[in-house]
Amino acid sequence: MANHSATKKSVRKNAKRNERNRYQGKTTRNTIRDFKAIDNKTAATEKIPNIISRIDKLAKRGIIHKNKAANLKSKLTRSIQSLEK
Secondary structure (H helix, E strand, O other): OOOOHHHHHHHHHHHHHHHHHHHHHHHHHHHHHHHHOOOOHHHHHHHHHHHHHHHHHHHHOOOOOHHHHHHHHHHHHHHHHHOOO
16 A cells, blocks of 8 residues: 555545546446447437547547547447448
């Protein structure tokens, strides 16, 4: 365990940030899971901007890699094309 007060504070900050990042990542994964369950093209096109925004925020904050974000967005938009009206 840390002995200096500044180190103790950084441990607290890191734990708080880790928890926040895990929450945001898990929430986005759940949103993507729910999106994949949609079988209506119009409903999917309405929800995709919100999901893409979440993915971009995760990439911007370094929670996921920018290439992973690009791959996720690409797969989701391709899945919309495969849906029927």
